[in-house]
């Protein structure tokens with residue numbers, strides 16, 4: 281919640297232009313909550329830990345490398361503008377005494393011309409200050425967002441499965457802006473305000489040291505008020521962010537599942553959930569607004585007391601003949617800048633402490649280590665070259681050797697002592713009842729997790745020793761739920777091979793060739809804009825079978841020696857499944873394929889099967905059993 285600008289001591293301000301303000305103080309509210317999983321409204325318990333502000337500054341300061349010159353320009357220009365203000369105020373005193381007091385119009389022109397010139401310089405400096413700070417701030421934002429996003433992309437899919445999407449997105453947007461507020465705008469405002477205080481205070485001492493001393497003696501009152509508010513403000517801001525996150529998650533979840541909501545007649549429930557979350561946000565906002573509304577008047581009372589004290593002392597000085605009216609007015613004009621600037625310092629402290637709540641949430645993301653790390657100096661396997669396509673002897677050999685695996689947040693193992701070998705070009709059907717761990721085999725092969733025991737090898741090299749990029753260049757995963765982006769049909773196929781969608785004809789020809797092989801070309805041609813037809817959000821403008829064919833075309837274009845098909849026929853009716861089987865067979869031909877399915881309708885009896893079985897009793901030390909049958913080549917799949 282932003283605080284309103286100073287208003288109490290505005291009376292003499294008519295003599296000079298306003299103090300340069302460094303713009304860019306964004307609204308730092310509307311943050312989302314930290315990472316606890318679960319549905320909106322269920323978990324508004326904790327906010328991210330409140331790291332000390334200094335720690336936040338230290339953490340994010342390196343991101344300002346190369347941008348600090350903009351901050352320096354911002355501060356220096358603000359100082360120039362402030363200096364102009366200081367001189368202009370003394371001109372105001374001169375005009376009052378020499379022109380207004382004596383009625384001598386001739387003495388007016390010189391100080392008036394100087395004043396105009398100063399105002400012009402101050403205006404230019406203010407512009408330079410605000411713009412330089414904005415350039416530095418925006419570039420900082422871009423860099424930090426890129427950095428946090430890059431870090432997020434090092435985290436395994438499991439990280440995202442355990443968190444709410446709305447929350448992660450809010451961290452990438454609002455919370456990063458909050459850090460900009462803390463590290464860039466807030467800091468520049470703080471430095472500028474401090475320098476301004478020194479300027480105005482020095483000028484006040486030169487004008488009337490005795491009145492200046494009285495003025496300074498009153499400053500601790502501002503500090504006390506500001507101190508009383510800072511901690512409360514930060515807590516209120518963190519609470520507001522948490523509740524806002526719960527509300528955004530409620531919106532995101534309800535809108536992204538509208539078909540489910542409407543089909544189950546749960547609109548009212550979702551509306552109530554949003555209302556409850558919105559109410560939580562409202563209360564948190566009101567708590568923040570209360571603090572903000574209290575802060576302004578509290579400071580105004582202090583300011584008014586200070587001003588009246590100075591006027592009283594000044595009146596006594598005038599009555600004793602030691603001060604002119606122009607002198608008192610000029611002094612009051614300095615006060616009109618000094619006190620609001622002191623108050624501005626307090627406000628900056630509040631804004632910065634509020635923004636720190638956002639930085640806590642980003643630090644929490646950056647401190648989350650990837651569940652699976654790439655080993656330093658990881659080596660590329662010798663036997664295969666990326667994107668070299670179909671398996672040949674010695675390429676695409678997959679071996680699981682006595683693999684155990686337990687999910688990090690589970691106590692019971694999911695896989696135990698799993699061993700099998702898939703030779704280049706072979707098909708292995710991984711089957712078993714639901715929840716037995718079939719998809720987990722795929723996750724381990726792609727290193728979304730590391731096994732808790734045993735080894736997985738690709739072409740004789742432990743995948744734990746390989747760079748992620750190399751491993752994933754060799755394995756294509758075709759998932760149960762076909763994931764498409766909201767681009768065009770062509771974009772989605774081209775996603776399999778970066779660069780394939782560039783404008784040159786050969787690449788487009790590759791896309792078409794892949795679509796033909798996937799049996800997708802005919803339906804794509806029948807779409808209104810052919811390959812340029814948008815597929816809608818997550819491909820929802822297409823049917824399940826069409827989405828599946830596009831995913832197959834993408835996999836064909838990707839052309840890797842190893843293929844993992846995770847329930848590729850789920851959700852498709854028998855005729856569609858039969859039709860999809862044909863292009864799938866073309867895709868599998870010559871590649872090492874692990875076909876994960878519990879539906880053996882379309883799998884020939886002769887195919888080698890890896891049957892995962894649940895434990896027969898809790899005492900059984902190895903909860904799963906592996907059954908093997910003689911190896912069958914893919915060509916056997918009809």
Ligand SMILES: Nc1ncnc2c1ncn2[C@@H]1O[C@H](COP(=O)(O)OP(=O)(O)OP(=O)(O)O)[C@@H](O)[C@H]1O
Nearest residue numbers: 438687690694713714715716717718719720721878
């Ligand atoms: N990210 C996870 N964290 C914790 N446990 C998980 C996670 N993913 C899966 N599990 C658990 O691991 C077990 C195996 O899950 P997996 O998805 O591998 O089963 P599956 O055999 O593929 O099931 P289905 O045939 O229903 O898709 C299940 O009991 C599941 O609840």
